[in-house]
Amino acid sequence: MKTPDSERDADLHAAVDGQIDQAEQTRIDAWLADNPEDAATVHAYRLQNARLHDRYDDVLNETLPPHLLGVIESPSVYARRGWTGRLTGIRRLAASLAFLIAGGAGGWMLHGQMVPSASPVATAAATGFADKAIGAHKVFVAEVRHPVEVPASDEPHLVAWLSKRLGTTLRAPDMNDVGFSLVGGRLLADLNLPVAQFMYQDDNGRRLTLYVRSTDETGRGDAIVPQDAAELTSSKVKTAFHFVKHGGVSAFYWIDNAFSYALVAPLDRPGLLAIAIKVYTELDN
């Protein structure tokens, strides 16, 4: 039993939360341009979302209390807070499988604010993608003599070769502005799909990798925009940014249409986010 009012309200919320497609967005934008009161409402609600993130997102960066991790990882700790059940062997196996499926320890994803999108779900597949990118990062940044297959001195060849293998027009984003210069790149395999890995290095010898793979069907469906990148993605509701950190390296990863990207470096979240935004913007142009 929808009234016109409730339909209009639903539209306004959908615009606030980015839970609409491009055609609806265009239609609502046109409506808002002529209806300042509704536009003010949308603005106020977006501000609410931003304030909620501003107030509570710090929780995401807190070290997880050991007793919470213990519940998942160790059945003995798990029983401690007065829990009376028992883990059967099968359940224990299922528990460890779920743990593996859901991805490595300590990872996390950011959620977004001004324009969060339709399906804010970090799928196991997407987390697996980040894990692969982090794994490849760790393997190859440790290489002293052969960190890349094709060095930056041969960049046109590197880019042409990887573009051909991935079936798209790739680019090695310019990161000199943020202190990283291209070392080179290599071809890898993930899920039987070709992967391009570009490696960069800064003056302190810190290495950063960009991992690019075509998006398989199971990896789709994430659409989370970090608050800091809200303005960046306001025109592209469908793009997802996730953050994970483990083993001393951080990764931002996102899916942009047919390709999935992961940016991995031994940096903290804000530092890596600034670079991720730059890379995303450059690749999007």
Add this chain to the structure above:
Amino acid sequence: MVTVVPSLRRYARALLGGRGDADDLVHDTLVRAMDRIHLYRPGSDIRAWLFTILHNQHIDAVRRSARRPDYVAIGDEEATAPAAQEGRLAVRDLDQALALLPNEQRQVVLLVGLEGLAYTEVAAVLDVPLGTVMSRLNRGRQRLRSLMEQGPAKSIRRIK
């Protein structure tokens, strides 16, 4: 599952108004989840699954402690109206404004606005129809807006 824990903690913290027992709620959620892990369908959305469990644990906790005064105050505007300063509301006032929302509106406002769940996911987590989600979202946001915009004026009126 570990990757979802920070999100569960954030939601619990906001839901319980920044109180210290948020981690207790998350703990109980994880214990419950591990107890029922055999019911989790691999490949389905573990995040939505865990939020559903957290929601149910919270409802149970609210029921259990319905006699406790700190829960009774929620939604009671006169009892906990914020003493807002002039100008923009401070962080603490956001907590207070949230605390003034009825629980079911606060849940929806936070699941959508903070956790970024799709409306249909919220409906599944709370086990209510989509239309109910939308009307709670609308009322919750309207109320939050008026609390945040008119909070100071209200205080002044009361003083007179």
